[in-house]
Amino acid sequence: MSLHYLHTHLTPAVGEAQRQAYGRVQAVPPASAPDRLGEREISFIAARDSFYIASLTEAGAPYLQHRGGPPGFLRVVDGQTLECPDFSGNRQLLTTGHLRRDPRVALFLMDYPARRRLKIDGSAEVVAADGEGPQVERMFRIRVEAFDWNCPQFITPRFTAAEVEEQLRPLRRRIAELEEALRRAPPAGRACP
Numbered sequence: 001m002s003l004h005y006l007h008t009h010l011t012p013a014v015g016e017a018q019r020q021a022y023g024r025v026q027a028v029p030p031a032s033a034p035d036r037l038g039e040r041e042i043s044f045i046a047a048r049d050s051f052y053i054a055s056l057t058e059a060g061a062p063y064l065q066h067r068g069g070p071p072g073f074l075r076v077v078d079g080q081t082l083e084c085p086d087f088s089g090n091r092q093l094l095t096t097g098h099l100r101r102d103p104r105v106a107l108f109l110m111d112y113p114a115r116r117r118l119k120i121d122g123s124a125e126v127v128a129a130d131g132e133g134p135q136v137e138r139m140f141r142i143r144v145e146a147f148d149w150n151c152p153q154f155i156t157p158r159f160t161a162a163e164v165e166e167q168l169r170p171l172r173r174r175i176a177e178l179e180e181a182l183r184r185a186p187p188a189g190r191a192c193p
Contacts, residue, residue: 005146007031008121034145036079041147044118045082045109046072049160052108053140055098055124065095074109080144082107082122085129085136096138099124105142113159115152121145 007028015025037045050068057063067074067084074084086096099105103123110117122142129136159167 002031002035002147003029004031004033004035005119005121005148008146009148031146034080034143035147037076037144037147038079041118042076042079044111044116045074045076047111048072048074048109051110053095053124054106054108055095056102056104057098058101063094063098074107077141082120082142082144083127084140084142085132086126086138086140088135088137095140096126099126099140107142110155112155113157113163115155115157117150117152117155118147119150120147 007030010026010028015028018025049071050066051074052064052066054062054064069085069087074082077083095105103125105122105124107120107122108117109120120142122144124140124142127139127141129139132139
């Protein structure tokens with residue numbers, strides 16, 4: 001767990017809940033600067049084909065949205081900056097509108113087969129989608145402030161159709177080989193020459 005993430009989320013109210021439930025409060029180490037993404041985080045982000053982004057309305061209501069695209073559509077610009085295309089969609093512009101009043105966002109990235117998840121806190125802005133292609137209406141630029149790797153204990157492994165197909169390919173090949181061997185075998189009950 002990153003220090004800045006702990007410092008941000010282990011608030012006095014969380015401490016009160018911990019004391020009431022467990023009789024003690026988890027220590028909050030000092031965090032002087034925002035967290036920087038390392039190689040582990042960068043490679044994890046580059047492999048994702050979807051993530052969830054939370055933003056806040058003017059009244060402080062949370063809003064959670066799924067974002068998807070080809071692997072790597074959420075790009076790491078540097079150790080503290082991410083960019084993501086806003087593809088043409090339902091034209092509601094909820095996240096885009098929320099960011100006009102409150103730039104705070106939280107990202108939730110999952111790798112179900114490997115049972116890994118990464119949480120990222122940051123601030124986002126909407127920028128022009130210069131040269132990104134006709135389906136990209138705008139870009140989100142996210143300044144990473146903190147991140148945390150979660151415990152895999154209760155993540156149920158799930159697989160995409162492409163991942164299942166990759167696992168089935170050798171099995172299908174072997175089935176075809178066996179079926180061909182059966183076709184070439186002499187009929188049952190006849191002696192071999």
